Amino acid sequence: MSSQMKILLMKTKGGMLDNLTGRQLRAGAEVLFANNARTQLDPELSTDDAEGDNCKPSKKNEKRKRNQRKQRKWGKHDLCNSLSHFPECDFSKYRDFSPYELLELFFDEDIFNMILAEIPIYAQFKNEPDPAVTKAELKVFIAVLILSGYNRLPGKRFYWDSGPDMRNEMVHAAIRRDRFIQIMKFLHFADNNAMDSRDKLWKLRPLIKKLQNKFVKHFVPVPRLSYDESMIAYYGPHGCKQFIKGKPIRFGYKVWSLNTPSGYLVNFDVYQGKNVQINEDYEKQFGKAVTPLIQMIDSFDDDTKNLPFSLYFDNLFTGMELLSYLKQEGYNGTGTIRESRVPKECTIMPCKDMKKLERGTFTYKCSDDGILVARWQDTGSVTVATTVHSVNPVGHRSWSPSTSKASVSKGRLPDSIRYDGKNHYIIQNLGNKRRRCAGEYCKSVGRTACSKCDVGLCDGKEDGERGGREERPSGVTRRPTSRRLGLIKTHFRSSRVFVKQQFLVSVYLKTLPHNATQYRR
Known part of the structure; x- marks a missing residue:
């Protein structure tokens, strides 16, 4: 008996057991009844009873269990894995499709019928008359949105502008301006009366689910897939808008994307923080960033799921738990990994020591369960973890003198x-x-x-x-330096004609003589 405690059970006073901690409930005990009768409880029985009462372990216990997992043994040996046979990719089904036919595979009649059904419901919700949008008008509306993606103007009304530098004849001839704005006003994908407050994207959820299913349906399996985050630029107010410093698109929606090397989007999921669509078990095991990847793999049919895919990702996602899970499921994983995620028992040379070595130096360690961690010195230290690629054969590269240390x-x-x-x-x-x-x-x-x-x-x-x-x-002669260019720009700014003369300046600089002292004053 590890410890004993005396508990007085009163007939008139109940609930005293609720004040005890889980450790006390799991310990051995001596019970004193009201009639002075004594009995001893078996510690194992107490533990089972405590577990039967759904006593949740503390966070410290969960952390202790994670630390007590089987530790890997690392050694200085290379991977000997060989890539499993992957069936040849068959694109013959889509080879003769036109761009319009390919678009109809995803925006088919099902999606158009859903939109046409939701538009009058939304008009009724706003207490306005039904706009009576037809399927042909809706297709023209989608076509204008696609065109506006590569033929950009300051605003949507400029496509019908009378100026020759703004007006688009295709858009002007296809649909009237006021009709386009009216369709945009009533465009809807979900019923406002069936709102799900837990989902920040509930208004787009029906459309997202249909597109996800169609992307997976028309996916032709290829041996290598890439999983990464992408940004959709957006500067308005929304609960899902993210800011990522240092990215080409800093403000917008962050989307987890699974892609093929050719750029086909296999599946996607919009990040919104706490998500009711996420599997909680996966999230506890892998985190918010990796969970969508596991769910995307689960969305494949049985034939596709059994193929030996090779998945690639960056250091935001790479971890030992992910690589071990993918290997158990029959997949290969490769990605750069952060130094803090390399296990302590992996005695690979630290990054601070690698920086002191010559460029091109590398080292590696391999675990007993087939995970290789390699680190080499480039302009900085780079660490990669993989379950499929080996270190040998080692290639040779000559470093450019302009970038050498x-x-x-x-x-x-x-x-x-x-x-x-x-x-x-x-x-x-x-x-x-x-x-x-x-x-x-x-x-x-x-x-x-x-x-x-x-x-x-x-x-x-x-x-x-x-x-x-x-x-x-x-x-x-020589081309003007940045200093001359700045002085000339300043000259035009002071004359308040820089904007109109910017193109002329760029042409003029090509023939600017070396002794252009008159422009420096």
Whole structure:
């Protein structure tokens, strides 16, 4: 008996057991009844009873269980896996389809009928007359939306503008402007009376589900798939709008996407934080970012699900749990991995030590369950985890001198040196000493030289500590520098004609002479 406790059970007072912790309930106990009768409880029986009462383990216990999982053994050996046979991809079914026929595979009669059924319901909800939209008008409306994706104008009304630089004849001849705006006003995909407040995308959910099913239906299996996030630009107010710093599209909707190498979208899911469509068991095991991938794989039919796909992802998704799960399911996984997600028992060289080594150095470790972690030094340390690709054979690559660590050149060499056929390799002078540039027209004094020719060579900069500029013979011109370009732009801004003259300036700069002193004032 690990510990004993005395519990007084009163006939008139109940509920005292509810005040005990789970650890106390699972411990051995001695029970004292009201008639002074005593009895001892078996600890194992108490534990079973406690579990039968649905006592949830604490977060500390859950963390302890995760830490007690079978630890992998890592060694310095390579993977010996071979790719499983994948059936040949058959695209013959869609080979003779026109672009319009391919579009109709996804936007078919089912989707148009759904939209046409929801438009009068929404008009009634707004207490307005039915716009009586026909299927032909709806198709024209969708076509205008597609056209506006590559033929962009400041606003939707400009497609019917009378100006020759704005008006689009195809749009103007296909549908009237006011009719287009009216259809956009009543366009709807779900019934407002059946709102699901837990789903932020409930208004689009019927359309999303239909498109997801059609994407999976027309998917021709290929051996390699890529899973990543994509951004749909949007700057208005919405609960699903995300901001990702450093991305080409920083504001908008984040969409988890499963794609083929050719760009076909196999499946997708719009990120909205807490999502009722997400499998909670998957989310606890893999997290919010990886759960949509597992659910997308589950959405395949049995024949497709049994194929040995190779999945690729970046360090947002890669983890040991994901790679181990995919391997158990018969799939291959490869992706860059963050240093914090590499297990502690994997004694691979840390990134801070790799940065001190020469570019091109690599190291690797492989676990007993077939997960390889490789790390090599590029401009920074790169770590990759895989269950299919091996380290050998090792390829060889010659690093460009302009990007090598040994090179300090950050500018551009003069043309007289770049095209002399000697392939100069610029390094920093020993002791950081100055040497005069050996260029034909250059009089600068710098701290760099060519290691092949053992002569001083500058890196082509015009200003700085070298204190000189390249002199050219008469008649030799050069393109204007960024400094000249900025001065000319300032001149036009002060005259308030820069916007109108911007194109003329760009053409004029091509013939700007070297001694353009009149434009610097």
